[in-house]
Amino acid sequence: MNWEQLLSLKRFGDTNKRIRKEQDETRLGFEVDYDRIIFSSEFRSLQDKTQVIPLSKTDFVHTRLTHSLEVSVVGRSLGRKVGQKLIEKHPHLKNIHGYKANDFGAIVAAAALAHDIGNPPFGHSGEKAIGEFFKNGEGKAFQKQLTPKEYQDLCDFEGNANGFKILTESKAGRYGGLRLSYATLGAFMKYPKESLPKKPTNHIADKKYGVFQSEKEIFADVVNELGLLQRSQNDFSYSRHPLTYLVEAADDICYTIIDFEDGINLGLIQEEFALEYLSKIIRNTIRPENYYALSTKKDRVGYLRALAIGTLINEAVEIFMSNEEAILSGKFDCALLDKSTYEAQIRDIIKISVEKVYQSKDVVEKEIAGYRVLSDLLKVFTTAINNTHDNKASNYDKLIMHLLPENFKAINSSLYIRLLSVCSFVSNMSDSYAIMLFNKIRGINIG
Known part of the structure; x- marks a missing residue:
């Protein structure tokens, strides 16, 4: 792969090639990507989607939206730092093509901003709840009517693939989705493969999948424009x-x-754990007098968090540059932080978060409720849309169809597209809206 192709400014539907040197410096193409994501309705719904603690009423806890904004800020710093080093290493990118360090930052920031845009309500349990409906619930009855890959798309419903669908799917008044640059779409595609075969190798790009069968054509267009390497001649899988x-x-x-x-601020993890584990990452930058001068737990933990993030950003940049050739050739097979000198500390921190936060009683109880909410919504809407397609709709089905937005009413489409449309509709809901609709349909709350 080469950087000239990888930094493509092309957008869906373009007939003329966009040149970096011809860009208006006050509103660069890659920066437009960020703006389009920010103003999308799908991004706004992240403000009421679970990050870790579902439906939290405190102001400490992150939602998908605040998480995405923070990931974007960190991504911009990573992109700019790497961009500066790449331009120093490959001066023709600037001298001939006009690219600047901030272009790399803008691409990574936009892709990072959108990285969770396809995730269902109720956190990662939302993905599992949708998949469970088709693997072991009432949706299993559809298996014989679908191809293996179509069925796998539903059984392992993937937020990354749904995100690519959102970013690229044409709708009424929105041709080509958000019409992002192909460079940003490429950076967004964490797992550039289809759902089958499942985990064919231990390569990080094979951990999950990133495209539904419905978006394979636009996906192929993007990977061809960017020059991403095909990793298997027999499978639809590419290098990142x-x-x-x-x-x-x-x-x-x-x-x-x-x-x-978040776990510390909620009282689920002791503050002493922050000092013990984070200080091992920031041992060269922490100033004890600054830490102890802060009067509140929130401020003290925030100080440690800022230093830890800065340390890991700088290390990730060095790991990327040390492995640039392997990355460009598709041979780098793990995440950057897997090569971190702080891998053991990171693993310890995640272990504590899993035990104290992710598996806390409050989180587990609300994830269980999320399973019931999503399963019931899927049952009601898949039944209504399929009965409508088969001209067997009951009065109840007709009423339910009034609740389905026009852009999800794939009544005259194949079974796969109908089912996927319902999954996307449910996935795009916020936590609160999913619960509200669930309660209304069950007659619990009709106010």
């Missing part, structure tokens, strides 16, 4: 865009450190 590693690192840094911080 190099900047994807920076998007992933930004996410890894934020959820490792900030979920830990």
Whole structure:
């Protein structure tokens, strides 16, 4: 792979090639990507989607929206720092093509901003709840009517693939989705493969999948424009865009450190754990007198968090540059932080967060409720849309169809598209809206 192709400014539907040197410096193409994501309705719904603590009423806890904004900020720093080093190493990128360090930062920031845009309500348990409906619930009845790959898309419903769908899917008044640059779409594609075969190798790009069968055509267009390497001649799988590693690192840094911080601020983890574990990462930068001068737990933990994030950003940049050739050739097979000198400390922090936060009684109880909410919504809407397609709709089905937005009413489409449309509709809901709709449909709350 080469950087000239990887930094493509092309957008869905373009007929003329966009040249970096011809860009208006006051509103660069890659910066437009960020703006379009910010103003999308799908991004706004993240303000009421669970990050870790579902439906929290405190102001300490992060939602998907605040998490995405923070990942984007960290991603911008990573991109700019790497961009500066890449331009020093490959001066033709600036001298001939006009690229600047901030272009790399803008691409990573936009892709990082969108990285969770396809995630269902109720955190990662939302993905599992949708998959469970088709694997072991009433949706299993559809298996024989679908291809293996179509069925796998539903059984392992993936927020990354749904995110690509949101960013690229044409709708009424929105041709080509958000029409992001292909460079940003490439950086967004964390797992550039389809759902089958499942985990064919231990390569990080094979951990999950990133495209539904419904978006394969636009996906192929993007990977061809960017020159991503096909990893298997027999499978629809490709090497990652190099900047994807920076998007992933930004996410890894934020959820490792900030979920830990949330747990401490909520009282689920003792403050002493922050000093013990984070100080091992920031041992060269921490000033004890500054730490003890802060009067509140929140401020003290925030001080440690800021130093830890800064340390991990700088290390991720060095790891990326040390492995640039392997990354460009598709041979770098793990996340950047897997090569971190602080890997053991990161693993310890995540272990504590899992035990004290992710598996806390409050989180588990609300995830269980999320399973019931999503399962019931899927049952009601898949039944209504399929009965409508088969001209067997009851009066109840007709009423339910009034609740389905026009852009999700794939009544005259294949079974796969109908089912996927319902999954996308449910996935795009906020936590509160999903609960409200669930209660109304069950007649619990009709006010």
